[in-house]
Amino acid sequence: MGAISKDGLEIAKRAREIVREKIKDVLGEKIKNFSKEELLIIERVVHATADPEYAKLLVFKNNPIYHGVKAIKEGKPIITDVNMVKAGIRYDKTYCFIDDERAYELAKQGITRAVASMRLAKEVIDGGIVVIGNAPTALLELINLINSGIKPKLVIAVPVGFVKASEAKEMIRNTDVPSISTIGPKGGSSVAVAIANGIIALSKNERV
Amino acid sequence: MGAISKDGLEIAKRAREIVREKIKDVLGEKIKNFSKEELLIIERVVHATADPEYAKLLVFKNNPIYHGVKAIKEGKPIITDVNMVKAGIRYDKTYCFIDDERAYELAKQGITRAVASMRLAKEVIDGGIVVIGNAPTALLELINLINSGIKPKLVIAVPVGFVKASEAKEMIRNTDVPSISTIGPKGGSSVAVAIANGIIALSKNERV
Known part of the structure; x- marks a missing residue:
């Protein structure tokens, strides 16, 4: 997982x-319900958080790995909600609009900058991959965009928090859009990045 | 916590x-063992992860908030182990050397780039704040530097993982250096950034 020295490789192994x-301990018999690729994504998340509970929380909806890998192979862009998520993703065509001047302007109308950044990214989101690790409001705005006809290839939806995050993730799972999300309030930038980099590694046939 | 719209403020509240x-539920009576500032840092971490267990895992050693806030007020630099942690920290003088050309060169000698980046940052670390959210090997190298006489003002030590991370965090707690760390394997970039931004907010007397 990015480790290149002998020490690093041994730790990684x-x-x-x-x-x-x-x-295995967390999933028990249910481990059979996951594909090999899904288990690799789950491994990445547990590795990034040291929190095995994520094995129970991650939901793969509408064949998301297939669609995500295909999108990466076709060179589609990734749009993130915050710069920290962008910084962690190992893919050149990764964009974040939260620090765009226009996002600051739009935010004056009383919306969050996260919401503004999704609106600004509308055209890039159509056919791209969206990764939300932080802001529930960004995910809710994305769902608005989807309802208005915008079609992302994959949404990685793991905003974190005790307010609105669970509900927003439930809502994305109720759309036809391929998604990887968590049940409940848990999530965050580290989780989002782990999933995104897993998809990218799978697209290169790398051992993730 | 960075939210500027009405929606954002309500969610934050x-x-x-x-x-x-x-x-409160997690700490019970033990909540009295923490200062007001320490509780604000704990809140930030639980907010960033939606994982209340962190209230039990965070350890404040050698008056770290005082020393961290003082260092920020004096304009000391922050050095991070990975770029993702750097991207999340709201402080201009934040540096990461992992993508430095010299780190790639040093890594050829069989060390991780994370270790190399700490060695390269040696002079900046002396008197600065170090934030490690990812690589246990970076923390182990930092401890070597500390043993050789380098004195950071504060170490935020929350590398994540089931191998070496717990041990490395235990080792930093056994030094005289002010530190904020977690017990056990949990941690990560989101946790590291939450703590660092909490210290920065306290240094500005912001409500964190």
């Missing part, structure tokens, strides 16, 4: 074994 | 109330 054991 | 309740 042992960590992977432990992560797999923890996931 | 309700979220804060819920976070405080969750922390």
Whole structure:
């Protein structure tokens, strides 16, 4: 997972074994309900958080890995809600509009900058991949865009928090759009980046 | 917490109330063992992860908030282990050396780039704040630097993972350096950024 030294490789190998054991413990018999690729994404998230509960929380809806991998292979853009998520994703065509001047302007109308950034990204989102690790309001705005006809290839929807995040994630799961999301309030930038980099690695046939 | 719209402010307010309740539930009587500032940092982390367990895992050692706030007020630099952590921190003098050409060169000697980046940052680390959200090897190298006489003002030590991370965090707690760390494998970039931005907000007397 990016480790290039001998030390790094050894840590990565042992960590992977432990992560797999923890996931088995959490999922039990239900591990059979996941594809090999889905389990690789789950491993990435548990690795990034040291929180095996994510094995129970992650939901793969509408064949998201297939669509995400295809989008990356076709060179489609990734749009993130915040710069921290952008910084973690290992893919050149990754964009974030939250610091765009126009986002500051739009925010004066009483919306969050996260919402503004989604509106600004509308055309790039159509046919692209959206990664939301932070702002529930960004996800709600994305759902508005989807309802108005915008079609992202994949939405990685893991905004975090005790207010609106669970509901927004439930709403994206109720659309036809391929999504990877979490049940409940947990999520965050580290989770979002782990999933996105997993999809990118799968698109390169890398061992994720 | 960065929210500027009416919607954003309302979400932030309700979220804060819920976070405080969750922390009370987790800590019980032990909540009295924490200062007001420490509780504000704990709130930030629980807010960023939606994981109240962090209230039990965070350790404040050697008066770290005082030293961290002082360092920020004096304009000392922050050094991070990875770019994702740098991207999340709201402070201009934040540096990361992992993509430095010299880090790639040093890594050829069989060390991780995270280790190399700490070595390269040696002079900036002396008297600065170090934030490690990812790589246990970076923290182990930092401890080597500390043992050789380098004195950071504060170390935010929350590398994540089931291999070496717990041990490295235990080691930093056994030094005289002010530190904020987690017990056990949990941590990560989101946690690191939440703590760092909490210290920065406290240094501006912002309500964090």
